[in-house]
Amino acid sequence: MTEPLTTRTRIIGKMLVDWCMERDSQNELIHFEKSLCDGMQNIRFTSDNMNAVFARNKYEDGYVLCYELCNTSENTLLTVKIYTEHVGRRQEKLLEKLLSAAGADERNGKEIVLKRWNISEETENISQITEVLNQLFDYELSYFETELKMWLDDHDRKIKTFPLFYQEEISNSDLPEKMLIEGAMRDILTNKYERSRKARARCIAHYGTACQVCGIDFGAMYGEEFAGKINVHHRKPLYEIKEDYVVDPVKDFVPVCPNCHMVLHSKKDGVYTVEEVRAMLDRG
Incomplete structure (x- = not known):
């Protein structure tokens, strides 16, 4: 990502890093290392379940599988991303099973997006970011973590998406x-x-x-x-x-x-x- 940082993206980036540090300190299953992020624009963290997917998940320059908060002037996204450059031949079949289980088809060179949550419309006001991230963590991420843990026990099952329930039209x-x-x-x-x-x-x-x-x-x-x-x-x-x-x-x-x-x-x-x-x- 080569987009220059604006004042807004710098502020948001700092808030995202602080949120990751707080989650790391409060939840023993979440792991964050600032040195493995790309400044304030690609902020990465992992979990015990993610680290259990591949025999070796962390490298000096990043991860194989991780959560990534993407911070641009247009969007604030949270993705589950796979960096295939660190996937060895023995792990290729496991990678294909994971992609099939998650229904992932979004590839960009050596990067694969497994899941994506766009929280831009929920964070138009910068002061809302932490609260929205907490909700995302408590619901969508917790749901994904549960599904990923179940997939680890059975590689033939599907990783279900967070349920989108029927919503009535505004009345x-x-x-x-x-x-x-x-x-x-x-x-x-x-x-x-x-x-x-x-x-x-x-x-x-x-x-x-x-x-x-x-x-x-x-x-x-x-x-x-x-x-x-x-x-x-x-x-x-x-x-x-x-x-x-x-x-x-x-x-x-x-x-x-x-x-x-x-x-x-x-x-x-x-x-x-x-x-x-x-x-x-x-x-x-």
């Missing part, structure tokens, strides 16, 4: 009445909603696909083709969320069925809480 109940008239303001909220899709998926990854009010699970009740068809309710209405707010997928969102979602939004002077609607069911 009028998510918006204050005046937004239906003022199109520009509606667009702002729609954009904010789009940026929160990853948090919505993380919410369901945490809670599961059953309604957190009444308990219905569409997959269990109607069959596998309906699995994951659940709404995600904003505990705090969208129009109250500030533009620079990073949504917490566990505290701010909760999966609910359409019926309970409708009831939650039926309060005359606001929105019912999940606990209030549960109490209604208990009374019934």
Whole structure:
């Protein structure tokens, strides 16, 4: 990467390095060495599971398999990358099995991208970067690490991607009445909603696909083709969320069925809480 560093990329790069150092100190499974990074633009770290894939993963000039935070003026990406120059002939079959298991087909010379997460739209505000990375680590990376560990035990299984659950389209109940008239303001909220899709998926990854009010699970009740068809309710209405707010997928969102979602939004002077609607069911 030859792009010159701007003030913004320098600041972001410093934050990414600090985040990696903190994760290394807090999690014994994560390993970070600043000397194996390309300045502030290609920041690399590994894990115990990654180091277990190839007999020798670390070299003086880098890794065979690693996480790589790519920091440019246009994007902030986290990739799982393989540097094939260090893959010996005896390891080529293992490499092919890994690529097949992950469904990887993105090659650039001696580099192969196994996985990619683009967090650029979530980090428009620099102050959000650490929180977004923490969410990415707690959900997508943890999920990938679990899948990689299972693949290490069985090289014939597939490495599944983080589940992208069914997401309902934005509805009028998510918006204050005046937004239906003022199109520009509606667009702002729609954009904010789009940026929160990853948090919505993380919410369901945490809670599961059953309604957190009444308990219905569409997959269990109607069959596998309906699995994951659940709404995600904003505990705090969208129009109250500030533009620079990073949504917490566990505290701010909760999966609910359409019926309970409708009831939650039926309060005359606001929105019912999940606990209030549960109490209604208990009374019934």
